[in-house]
Amino acid sequence: MSIKLGLSRISQLLKISNVNTNKLKVIHVGGTNGKGSTCSYLTTMLIQAIKNYNSKNNMRDNNNGKIGKFTSPHLIHPSDCISINNKTIPMSHYQTYYKECATLNTNYGIKASNFEILTCIALKYFQDNKVDYCVIEVGVGGATDATNVIESKLCCIITKLSLDHQKLLGNTLVDIAKEKSGIIKKGVKHVIIDGTNDKEILQVFIDKCGKVGSSWELTDISKTIQFQEFTNRVLGYQRYNLLNALYAMRYLSSIDHANLLISDDDIFKCINETKWYGRLQKLSLKYDHKSNPIDVLIDGAHNKDGAKQLGEYLTQHVRPTLDSNKNGLIFVIAMTVGKDVDGLLRGLSISCNDKVIVTQFNAVQDMPWITSMDPDTLAQHILKKGFTNQVIVEPDLTQIFKNSVFSDGQISIKNNYDTHTNIVICGSLYLAGQILEQHLKNTR
Template sequence: MNFGLERIHFLLSKLENPHLRLSVIHVGGTNGKGSVTAYIDSILIKAGYKTGRYNSPHLLEPRDSIRINGIPINKESYQRVRNRVETVNSESDIRATSFELLTAVALCCFDAEKVSIAVIEVGLGGAKDATNVFPSPLMSIITAIGMDHMEILGETIDLIVKEKAGILKPNGKAIFAPQIPAVQQILVDCAINIECDEFIIVNAATWVNGNVRMYLDGCYFDFHIPLLGDFQLENVAAAITAILSIRKHVSEFASITYTHIKEGVRDTKWPGRLEWIDVSSVLGGSHQRILVDGAHNMLAASALRSFIDKEFDGIKPIHWIIGMKDGRDIPAMLRLLLKSHDSVYAVIFSDVEDMAWIHPCNPDLIVDSAKGIHTDMFAESSVNLTAALQNATTRSKNDAGMMVLCGSLYLVADLYRLLKLEA
């Protein structure tokens, strides 16, 4: 993959610089970027603003990365803008990458739709990511940072944090979600060195009687979040802190109320992340739920296992359906996920549209790694996702266990397609 900002800047200049006409909240980090953008988007929609949201990777098809008021842009509009961007790219011999093309399409769509605000998720890294084209975003947010994409971002946490901190801007405002101390200090140093006007270190919210509580403006604020997992306490806190900051500093957003915040958070949707899905339709009518999570790195795998242990006391055997991207540290991730009484069904995911560089790992590697961690573990390669679901269902009914599908968002997408679900 060829990173850098030269091509995207050249492409956008030929498209009349749509990014310079947008008010932007820019969200980077390792995990939690998507849910933070989803919370912010939902709150702003409740407050009556017209929003654009750009997330990556897409779930089912590239256009679901681009949303207006929370809804994927329609096929006709997407294709019309896509054709224009590709024509400019070809005629000017820019040779933009597929992600740069999609980013340009998103920014052109948001400009054409005259959105009040665009919420933009970083694709990979930060400093050299194609989304890092905004000279003065309203807010830069950095979510939890961990070791991921080391072959691109660097082999040390120091290098990775500095790359992700590349979205910070001089005289800009920044929100840092809760981090481990070493990461937090690097972020603070980066913010000071680049002369950010303001940076806020967020404290996670807390659980109180099944709801979430934050201390805001001198009093406690309780609300419900629909997304699962303790890590959402950090994500929702970062999102709300960002909303309150732009409400304070940008007069256009002064009308946002706590009711908008509460209702926006309550109605947030972020598919494929700690989501319970009914898979009965592919099991001959046999009612069965599966926990689905796109967990694809160490930080996410640890959070998934923690959620399972907290919710189910670590007693139930877990029957895992796992597919991973080639290049992942499979043994390390499986050591976080698996226990000796679990079982594993390894699968491959489908080709990913517009991402020819993404390849699934050989499922036999997952099987061998699982058996190497627990010698008594049942693990097999499945011919396809349907077979994996059927076999895992049979085993879960025999021992009252539960099923979990994880390892890659691209595998989650295959399940969505199989069940004919929408993104």
């Protein structure tokens, strides 16, 4: 089984499920890197704006003000992808919706994929709960992704593009941009495009906006003075994802000013409250019930550009804090079969002083086409290419942090920015998710 693109199956499933996407106010977020983080920042700001409206109008009813969010892939369970006001759909509700959609899928012979069923669940859940706005992340690509079944959208956001899923989307960034620009269609009022993309990429989206009659704007962190006080509060690549959300919030407020009330203080509060697990996430990891937690940085970087952004963050904010007597960073890495190994390793800027523990993630629920790269093969590649000769293979996720390398390797340093650790878990969102799942089990 593999990823199934196309809109016919999801269209049929939504129709027989009595879901009318035209009733939803949708912000559709596409791109490659930063989609989930952008969704999270924007969702938190929309929730705060609706709260402000309710407070101003003395509305105490909890049913007033709902923001739906649909992101993917899941980290621990597919239900993680669906939330209202940042509260994940209750498992009992998810199971009820899943049973209904899966039964219809079987009875009508639609042959929808797991992701198409998940998309149907999300949109039906949002419709049933009469959400005010929906922030929807594209799954894969754009034009033929299940989420693009939505015709009427308030706006689209295009984040940073990178080479990923080339077998499905094309071998060049321009090819990928053309596929991803498919979410911009008649009915899309406005498009926000991450200005850090290459000029030829930007032109693809600008041309598409002109073709369908959508207004557009490019984000620019150096020229948007009114936003710099906010982006300066965030480190690394998340600054650009926050900027995407700020542009979107400004646009949405301009077309619905009466209902979307948000102050500068509110935005600072939202920045502090926004959580996006598996992206520059600092965690005191509880890797078993008996041992003390160990400080780690978890990032789902899994392609060349994502790794480059993580590598820049480590170079600017983590490596300078390392004790010269320590042996550099300790990377825990697993990768999906088919990913660009050299691109990821070069992006991370792994040095000869760094240690790399190579592992593998387990089978991913509802995604049988995802396979972890053999750790011995990955380790041999790292050694052959000369990134570092300090490579350890540990296929068992539960045993990684019991390795002696951590007995004197862990550090935790506070500087003017934050607390840093020299242990970095990266290479795959599926690895990040399974590490987080392990942590949650051991903290109960």
